[in-house]
Amino acid sequence: MDDLVIGIDLGTTNSCVSLYTEGKTKILENAFDGRITPSFIYFSPDGEIVIGEHGVKMSVHKPENGIYEMKRLVGRQFDDPELQKSLKYFPFKVTASPSNLPLVSVKQKSAICKKSPQELYTVLLKALKKYTEAKLEETINKAVITVPAYFNVAQKEVTLEAAKDAGFTVLKLLNEPTAAALVYYFENDTDKTHRSLVYDLGGGTFDVAVLEKRFENIQVLCVAGDTQLGGHDIDTCLLNYVYRILRTQYGYDPEASSDDKRRLRLKCEDAKKELSTVESTVITINGMVSKHPKIKISLTKDEFEAMTDHLFKKTIDILDECLRSSKISKRSIQEIILCGGSTRIPKIQKLVSDYFDGKQLNKFVNTSECVAEGAALQAAMLSTNRKQKIDELRIVNVLPLSIGTWGHSLCHDMSFLIKRGTKLPTSVTHVFVNTETDETTFTFDIYEGERLDLRKNRYLGTVLLTDVESAAPFQKK
Structure with missing residues (x-):
């Protein structure tokens, strides 16, 4: 029989594992019968590594060895202003690697142990894999893992590499608000065409997404968010x-x-x-x-x-900008879906409802589990195991952040090749002119972001083109 595929919500504060099998979704408890596992790693002085709630308790006497909120470090440079802001409140020590990546330092067995965010992610995912296999009494190697809709390329790559190191083949990285919408659409009958907005405020990140269900297709119309707000x-x-x-x-x-x-x-x-x-x-x-x-x-x-009003209003500003930039009227939204533990706060619920002129909100019974359940549904759609047979919904996503390159060699303007909100997959044609008569190679840097000043966007890498036709020599008349 083909392998089962699980869904994993790899959260900033808590993580959760779910499985869809034989017509229903269930949460897979950890070794301590907890439905969610704190995303917490404790490195004890004697060399033991303890995950989850037990690690939280053990860290009381040595808090500098308790590592949490790794998601805030993933895919960032050490000198990133947002990362530096977080370091002020962490009890553990973070230093810079030679390549300017953050390294968490803890003392074990009289030696300093340094771990990258990717390695910490791997430790956590290995524990989740171990718990799952013990619960199901079989080997689990395949998974769908959720990530914030506004995660950049570097953050997604670190997640994939960590999962690979933990022994997982990741069939898909699924946006967290899309996962929540999947659960909603499976639990509720909707019209043939139905538009919903997902407001997802978790422990460390905020996402908003507008999705449209048309028959058996789910189209993500727009996404926005902040990976440092929760x-x-x-x-x-x-x-x-x-x-x-x-x-x-x-x-x-x-x-x-x-x-x-x-x-x-x-x-x-x-x-x-x-x-x-x-x-x-x-x-x-x-x-x-x-x-x-x-x-x-x-x-x-x-x-x-x-004292927290400015944060709550910031989420509404992001929501408003998402709708306005995509030219979607709030009156066209038929359902507002809340997920993420922070949406339990009454003031947040009131602000969201007021923005939509008092519209009633759809609140999951357990906001900490719905994203994992959505990942499990997506996992079942990608699985070939007959126990996971499920009616498939086709999900069409959009690019969360624009991709571009240098607009002019003499300045730092960003030339946007693919704009955010573009349906994926996509293709684009851009003409680069070679003005050098003796050059047959061409290089250009690729950036991700929305700033007009290219230097303020995130560098992704360099593309090298070879065998480029050189420019024709200039002929004087």
């Missing part, structure tokens, strides 16, 4: 608030201790979750400040919403 940044707003109080009222700087930084982030995350259901909460800090053994910081829902 629940982590909401927690950081609370964390900065707590930092200010400790400095100004108690004369204590918590950033001097990696242990305190990690403890306070966890407390702020808990406070955020509580304020989704209650009007106020108290952050209690024990034994951190010598002359103040117990500190209580009160926080109301209104205060929380005020």
Whole structure:
């Protein structure tokens, strides 16, 4: 019998594995019977590597050895401003490799162990593979893995390489909002032509996508997002608030201790979750400040919403820009689908609903599992195992970021070869003129991004053309 194919949601905060078989989708629990696994790796001083919830607990006594939010490091240069912003709040140490890539440093067995984001991804994926095989009692080598819709080429390549190193053949990298839409369309009867918008705010990334279902085809019409915007940044707003109080009222700087930084982030995350259901909460800090053994910081829902309002509105701005740039009217959207753990926040739900003039939102029962379930459905469509037979939907995606090259040799203008939002696959023809009479090779750099100044976009690589016809010599009359 042909191999089973699983779906993996490789999240910033949590990861989840799902399988579609014999007509239904199910979540595959990890070794501790958890339906989701924290994307957390703990390197113990004695050399052991612990994944997930157990690793989170073990890191309490040595937070600098607990690695999390690897997704924020993947596919980035060390001097990337967004990466540098994240490093301020990590208790673990990140240094630059000779090629300017980030390396996470931890101490094990009296030696410094350095791991690239790709290697950390591999460790996590190996653990998920081990859990899955134990649950199914068979070898699993094939998978569909979800990625943010706004992931760039470098981030996707790192994900593919890490999966390969973990022993997976990846049949497809599926956009997270598309995965959520797949679940919706399989669970709900829709008209022959139906247009939906997916608002996906997770732990570390934000995506918005508009999809249109026409009979058995799903067309992604537009995507937008921010790979540095999510629940982590909401927690950081609370964390900065707590930092200010400790400095100004108690004369204590918590950033001097990696242990305190990690403890306070966890407390702020808990406070955020509580304020989704209650009007106020108290952050209690024990034994951190010598002359103040117990500190209580009160926080109301209104205060929380005020300090995070700029982040919430930023997601609406991205949503609005996505619709306007693709010339899609919000009135043409029949369904708004929320996914990602951060969409549990009532203020976010209100902002999204208000943008669509009070339209009712479609909220998954478990927002932390729907993306993995969508990946499982896509996996079943690509599987040849008869247990995974499923009615296939054809998904047509779009290019999330424009591709271009130098527009003029004397300046740094970006010449856009393929614009974002172009249906994939696609082909394009561009004429390059060779003005040199003795040159038979031609090179040009390829960039990804939307900035008119090419230097502010992401360099992807260089294309070399050989056997180019040289220019005809200039003839004087």
